[in-house]
Amino acid sequence: MSKSICVYLGARSGKGSAWAEAATTAGNAIAEAGHTLVYGGGQLGLMGTIADSALDAGGRVVGVIPKALVDLEQAHPRIDEQHIVENMHERKAKLTELSDAFLILPGGFGTLDELFEAITWRQLNFHQKPIAIWNVNGYYDALWDFLQNGKAIGFMPEATFESLYIDSDLDVLLGRLV
Numbered sequence: 001m002s003k004s005i006c007v008y009l010g011a012r013s014g015k016g017s018a019w020a021e022a023a024t025t026a027g028n029a030i031a032e033a034g035h036t037l038v039y040g041g042g043q044l045g046l047m048g049t050i051a052d053s054a055l056d057a058g059g060r061v062v063g064v065i066p067k068a069l070v071d072l073e074q075a076h077p078r079i080d081e082q083h084i085v086e087n088m089h090e091r092k093a094k095l096t097e098l099s100d101a102f103l104i105l106p107g108g109f110g111t112l113d114e115l116f117e118a119i120t121w122r123q124l125n126f127h128q129k130p131i132a133i134w135n136v137n138g139y140y141d142a143l144w145d146f147l148q149n150g151k152a153i154g155f156m157p158e159a160t161f162e163s164l165y166i167d168s169d170l171d172v173l174l175g176r177l178v
Contacts, residue, residue, distance in 0.1 A: 003178045004036040004062070006099035008114040010107030011073055012045040019106050022136040022170075023049040026105060029170060031059025035178065038099045040091070041065030041082055042073030046105060051076050064094045092117055101177035102131040106139040123160045132173035133166040140166060 007030070013020055027050040030037045037054040040047050041063025054061050061079040066087050069075075075082060083098075085091050092114060102118045104111065118131050133140050144166050150156040165176050 001178070002034050002036065003100040004038050004098055005030055005101050005103055005174075005177060006038040006095050007050055007103045007105060008107065008111045008118075009039070009050060009105035010046040010111055011040065011042055012108060013049070014046070014106060018137050019046055020049050022046075022105055022134065024053040025170060026050055026103065026134065027053030027055075027059070028057045029174060030054055030103075031057035033174065033178070036060040036062060038062045038064070038095060040073070040095075041075055041079070042069065043076040044074055046107065047073070048076060050105075051079055055079065062098060064091050064098070066091050096121065096127055096129075099129065101129050103173065103177060104131065104133045104140075106136055112143075119160065119164060122163065123157065128163070130163040130165065130177050132177050133164075134170055134173055135166050135168045138168075 009023060023046040027037060031054040037059055039050060042048060042065060051061050055078055062081040063076055063079045064083045064085060065075050066085055083094055085094055104115050121127050147156060165173055167173050
């Protein structure tokens with residue numbers, strides 16, 4: 001069954017080729033499995049890379065971008081559907097609405113904000129969608145350790161981790177999302 005997978009990842013490319021290679025792999029995998037890529041709508045950095053790879057593999061791509069970022073993040077001209085919203089809050093709400101699951105790739109503060117909002121909304125029962133963190137080259141090791149510590153000392157409930165996955169194997173994660 002086809003799913004819409006929201007991918008949060010960097011609007012920058014990061015240093016080195018590993019990050020773009022991961023975004024390309026994820027875009028290809030989502031498209032080749034017949035799923036829809038839902039993402040931030042831009043064509044810069046890893047966002048552009050994942051959209052291009054999904055499109056080039058024959059996949060469907062849906063973007064959501066705030067008006068103020070249409071020029072800054074260069075709204076992607078080739079995607080199948082582009083939603084232009086007023087602000088970042090509307091962007092995240094629309095991305096959640098359009099998606100069946102979340103896949104997190106490396107990124108910066110915006111990616112972390114999106115990840116934590118998805119987790120928080122799940123914890124508060126605003127959605128029950130699975131969340132998978134692709135730990136490319138150990139990028140999220142320290143963050144995962146931090147989260148485990150928060151759980152161990154009682155600030156992060158065990159139940160929050162039931163549909164929160166982390167792995168260095170994309171195939172394993174995609175299997176858990178669909």
